[in-house]
Amino acid sequence: MNIYSTVQRKTLLLWAGVLLGLVSVYASWLKYQAPPRAFEGSPLQYTGYNNYVIFKQAFFHLLDHKDMYVLYPAEHHDLFKYSPGFAAAFGILAWLPDCIGLTVWNLLNFLVFFLALTRLSVPWAARIPLLLVFTFPELLTSLQNLQSNGLMTGLLIFAFIDFEKSNTGKAAVWIALAAFIKVYAGLAALFFLIYPGKVRFIIHGLLAVGVLFCLPLIWVPPAEMWAQYRGWWRILSQDHEASLGISILYLIHLVQPAFQSKTFIQVFGLGMILPALFPLRKFADVLSRINLLAFLFLTMVIYNHKSESATFILAVAGMGIWYFSKANPTRLQTAGIGLAFIFTVLSASDLFPANIRKNWFVPYGVKLWPCILIYLLVLKELILTGFRVQGAEEIRG
Numbered sequence: 001m002n003i004y005s006t007v008q009r010k011t012l013l014l015w016a017g018v019l020l021g022l023v024s025v026y027a028s029w030l031k032y033q034a035p036p037r038a039f040e041g042s043p044l045q046y047t048g049y050n051n052y053v054i055f056k057q058a059f060f061h062l063l064d065h066k067d068m069y070v071l072y073p074a075e076h077h078d079l080f081k082y083s084p085g086f087a088a089a090f091g092i093l094a095w096l097p098d099c100i101g102l103t104v105w106n107l108l109n110f111l112v113f114f115l116a117l118t119r120l121s122v123p124w125a126a127r128i129p130l131l132l133v134f135t136f137p138e139l140l141t142s143l144q145n146l147q148s149n150g151l152m153t154g155l156l157i158f159a160f161i162d163f164e165k166s167n168t169g170k171a172a173v174w175i176a177l178a179a180f181i182k183v184y185a186g187l188a189a190l191f192f193l194i195y196p197g198k199v200r201f202i203i204h205g206l207l208a209v210g211v212l213f214c215l216p217l218i219w220v221p222p223a224e225m226w227a228q229y230r231g232w233w234r235i236l237s238q239d240h241e242a243s244l245g246i247s248i249l250y251l252i253h254l255v256q257p258a259f260q261s262k263t264f265i266q267v268f269g270l271g272m273i274l275p276a277l278f279p280l281r282k283f284a285d286v287l288s289r290i291n292l293l294a295f296l297f298l299t300m301v302i303y304n305h306k307s308e309s310a311t312f313i314l315a316v317a318g319m320g321i322w323y324f325s326k327a328n329p330t331r332l333q334t335a336g337i338g339l340a341f342i343f344t345v346l347s348a349s350d351l352f353p354a355n356i357r358k359n360w361f362v363p364y365g366v367k368l369w370p371c372i373l374i375y376l377l378v379l380k381e382l383i384l385t386g387f388r389v390q391g392a393e394e395i396r397g
Contacts, residue, residue, distance in 0.1 A: 006120065013118050013128065017111075020136055024110040027143050028103040039077045046077045051146040052102045054080050058087040059094040062228065063219055069231035081235055082148075084228040085180045088215035106143045112154035113139055117317070119161055123286055127324035134324070134337075138316040138345050147310040152178045153297075153317050156188050160293050164286065168197035172205035180212045183236070184300050187270075190277060191296075194289065245307035246365050248372065254364065262305060269303030276382035287325060288385045291378050294322035298375040302368065309348060315371045316345055322378055336377055340370035 034048025047053055058080040061068045068080050068087055080087065093101040117135065118128050142149040159174035171191070178185035192201040216225040244250040244262075248269075252259050276295055297318025301307050323329060323337040347367045348357065360366065 009120060009125075009128075016129070016132060017114055017118070020114065020132070021107065021110060023140070024106050024143055025103055027140060028106045029099075031144060031146065032099050032102060042073070042077060044073060044077070047098075049098070049102050049146050050077050052098070052105060054078060055082070055087075055090050055105075055146075056094045056098075056101065058082070059091045062087050062216060063091075065220065065224060067231055068228055069235040079235060081232075081239060082182070083180050083212075083232060084225060085212040085215040087228075088219060089212075091219070102146055105146065109143060109148065109150035109154075110139065112158075113150040113313075113317075114154075116154040116157035116161065117321075122161060123290060123325040124321055131320045131324045134320045134341060134345065135313070135316050137349070138313045141348065142310040142313045145310040148181050149310055149313045152181045152185050153314050155181075156185060156297070157293075157317070157321075159188055160191065160289075163191050163195050164289070166195070166197060168192065168195060168201040169204035172201045173208045176205055176208035176212060179209075184304060187273075187296055187300060190273065191289075191292070193277060194292075239306065243305045245305045246309065246312075246368050247304050247307045248302050248368070249305055250365050251368065266303050266305070269299055272379065273299065276379065276385075285385070288382070290321060290325050291381050291385070294318035295375070295378045295382060298371055298378065302371055302375055307368075309367065312344060312367060312371070316340070319344075319371070319374050322374070333377060336370065336374045340374060342370075343367065344370045 031049045036045040036047060038045050039050075053076040057072065057075050058068045061072070061080075062084065068084065071079060093105055096104065114132075117131060119125070124131055139150050155174045155178040159171040159178070162168070162171040162174065172189075175186065175188050178188070189205065192198055195201075214225075216228060220228070244253055249262055249265055252265065273295070276292060295318075297314045301311055301315040304311065319337060319340050323333060326333065329337075342351075343361075344367050346352075347361050352361065
């Protein structure tokens with residue numbers, strides 16, 4: 001790539017960032033202006049940006065020495081389910097007027113995701129415009145729900161990029177930050193097994209976790225901090241039993257409503273990582289490591305009992321990175337990514353009539369189906385990588 005083409009690409013990405021950033025701001029404004037609404041099972045009405053209010057009020061509950069992990073129906077719908085460290089850090093925004101705070105929050109989610117995805121040093125750099133077209137509608141879904149998934153996804157992509165640059169200390173910090181947003185993001189720490197610099201990763205990771213864990217001490221004494229962490233653990237335990245999400249657990253429940261082995265399915269999903277992970281410790285192909293990144297992203301969604309529509313930016317980013325990093329994708333891979341764009345990314349849009357979305361897509365979890373297909377395709381590629389590694393070792397032996 002010559003200097004001129006690099007400048008052209010940077011200019012194009014700058015304008016794309018400005019345009020999509022403005023769309024993100026506009027989406028934030030629409031949510032702020034949205035009329036109050038009621039949630040199913042509740043006679044009360046809440047703001048159109050209820051999730052942001054949950055994050056904001058959690059900080060003030062921490063400040064007021066209240067239990068963050070109980071219902072506050074007079075303030076917002078649903079429970080706060082993030083870490084005490086997240087609540088403590090959210091104080092940076094909580095003091096702002098809601099209109100400004102939620103806009104800054106959405107811009108943070110957008111910018112971290114956009115900047116991670118558009119680095120020119122990555123294998124998918126040549127197809128960044130197509131990748132943005134593929135992923136942005138799903139990111140917008142997360143932004144419209146004032147969720148943190150764009151931020152978390154961007155942090156994990158930054159971690160992968162720094163792993164590739166042998167900056168394992170920085171990668172550990174990104175993963176720690178993502179895990180303090182949502183615990184399952186810590187699954188990306190498995191990457192340290194296939195890169196050098198393991199000691200540096202562990203040291204930086206422990207330091208980052210320690211700092212994030214202790215953030216509530218800025219506002220409350222140690223005894224209260226521990227009480228909040230116990231409350232967080234309690235709510236996560238209860239939440240695990242009560243939820244199925246848009247996940248493979250939900251699809252199993254459709255076929256077999258009496259099925260109760262939720263933990264078994266999730267442990268199985270984690271176990272599927274092992275045959276893909278360990279051969280890569282000796283395999284230098286960056287495309288195989290990208291496959292592993294996509295596989296972990298898809299695992300975080302497919303087996304997640306809390307997956308909702310806004311969570312799918314993880315899966316969509318993983319699928320997009322997997323496909324657009326390939327120089328010559330197969331017809332099956334192209335068909336898979338096409339189905340993902342139509343039935344995962346666009347399934348909630350007006351491309352489909354409302355009665356089809358309501359009566360078919362939502363009840364049958366159609367949004368998940370292409371993710372499972374591509375999950376299997378990526379798993380196949382990773383297993384074939386394992387066979388190649390084993391064959392190469394036998395030849396050398």
